[in-house]
Amino acid sequence: MKITRVEAIPFAIPYRKPLRFASGEVHVAEHVLVRVTTDDGVVGVAEAPPRPFTYGETQAGIVAVIDTIFAGQVVGLDLMEREQIHTRLSRTIGNPTAKSALDMAIWDALGQSLGYSVTELLGGYTDRMHVSHMLGFDEPAAMVDEAERMRDTYGITTFKVKVGRHPYRLDTAVVRALREGLGDDVELYVDGNRGWSASESARAMAEMGDLGLTFAEELCPADDVLGRRWLVQQLDVPLIADESVVTPADVTREVLGGSATAISIKTARTGFTTSRRVHHLAEGLGVELVMGNQIDGQLGSLCSVAFGSAFELTSRRAGELSNFLDMTDDLLADPLQIHGGQLVARSGPGLGAVIDPDKLARYRQD
Numbered sequence: 001m002k003i004t005r006v007e008a009i010p011f012a013i014p015y016r017k018p019l020r021f022a023s024g025e026v027h028v029a030e031h032v033l034v035r036v037t038t039d040d041g042v043v044g045v046a047e048a049p050p051r052p053f054t055y056g057e058t059q060a061g062i063v064a065v066i067d068t069i070f071a072g073q074v075v076g077l078d079l080m081e082r083e084q085i086h087t088r089l090s091r092t093i094g095n096p097t098a099k100s101a102l103d104m105a106i107w108d109a110l111g112q113s114l115g116y117s118v119t120e121l122l123g124g125y126t127d128r129m130h131v132s133h134m135l136g137f138d139e140p141a142a143m144v145d146e147a148e149r150m151r152d153t154y155g156i157t158t159f160k161v162k163v164g165r166h167p168y169r170l171d172t173a174v175v176r177a178l179r180e181g182l183g184d185d186v187e188l189y190v191d192g193n194r195g196w197s198a199s200e201s202a203r204a205m206a207e208m209g210d211l212g213l214t215f216a217e218e219l220c221p222a223d224d225v226l227g228r229r230w231l232v233q234q235l236d237v238p239l240i241a242d243e244s245v246v247t248p249a250d251v252t253r254e255v256l257g258g259s260a261t262a263i264s265i266k267t268a269r270t271g272f273t274t275s276r277r278v279h280h281l282a283e284g285l286g287v288e289l290v291m292g293n294q295i296d297g298q299l300g301s302l303c304s305v306a307f308g309s310a311f312e313l314t315s316r317r318a319g320e321l322s323n324f325l326d327m328t329d330d331l332l333a334d335p336l337q338i339h340g341g342q343l344v345a346r347s348g349p350g351l352g353a354v355i356d357p358d359k360l361a362r363y364r365q366d
């Protein structure tokens with residue numbers, strides 16, 4: 001079970017329509033497929049979705065850092081030497097998406113080698129999650145139409161609504177239109193991607209006070225240290241920390257500092273090894289978890305559901321697992337299917353992901 005080869009393959013697949021939010025927009029999924037091969041001929045896979053406007057990682061940068069730094073740190077190690085792998089990758093600060101894809105491809109190879117699914121290896125709590133769909137910026141009527149289509153086609157009844165625009169009235173109008181259009185049976189929460197100040201956030205949340213929101217996420221920057229603590233005190237829903245909590249230490253700082261009361265786990269950002277640490281930390285701190293979406297493709301969404309299904313705390317809430325539906329195509333030979341508002345983690349071994357060679361040939365950029 002020794003790692004003999006690591007490949008980082010850039011690929012690009014267009015979106016049907018761009019996904020827009022306060023910190024950026026995505027028109028094409030310019031991701032990186034990471035493949036890890038062992039001396040037994042097992043091949044583990046995962047995908048890295050760069051978010052340059054959030055973490056500063058780019059597709060070219062991910063390929064370069066894997067090829068020139070991370071591959072050399074893991075080749076020659078056994079798949080079971082998981083803490084050795086983690087320690088070596090952790091010497092480099094930053095590059096969370098590159099490290100995570102490599103980590104998850106190694107777990108996939110480990111699961112295949114041992115004959116267990118990644119979900120079983122991690123915790124084996126259940127095999128599925130409820131799905132939450134992320135609605136990008138648009139006019140109120142268009143966002144209600146999209147939510148209705150997701151509900152009627154896939155049975156999805158939880159929606160994360162992107163907010164953080166100026167002035168905030170367009171966003172509050174969207175959330176009101178969603179509540180009026182979809183009724184009280186759907187769950188709604190908002191994500192500002194740091195677009196508002198603490199006081200704007202407080203005013204907008206007060207204006208939406210009658211709309212029964214479940215959470216608010218990253219409404220203002222965590223660096224507004226006192227402002228965000230003040231905001232958390234105003235809110236009657238948990239404030240989810242997302243891009244402000246890239247490491248377990250960030251989680252500790254945000255939660256103990258009073259600037260966050262729930263945490264988004266993104267496997268694209270913390271892989272399986274560090275996501276597990278974040279999960280255990282959140283459990284110990286007594287804060288809720290949501291499985292977030294770094295605008296993942298199908299392979300990334302499969303990783304999220306594999307992790308989220310492994311634990312009670314992560315499967316309690318709907319996970320953000322559906323935005324691959326916005327893409328025109330994908331790499332998986334057997335596409336993911338959402339039915340009755342749920343996505344099932346594959347029974348393995350490993351992640352149960354098979355890459356379609358023709359699709360990879362069509363979309364790869366190298």
Ligand code: MUC
Pocket residue numbers: 021023051054191193242243292293294295
């Ligand atoms: C989210 O939850 O913020 C947008 C940017 C990013 O990094 O992830 C998405 C979704």
Ligand code: MG
Pocket residue numbers: 191193217218242243264292
């Ligand atoms: Mg977010």
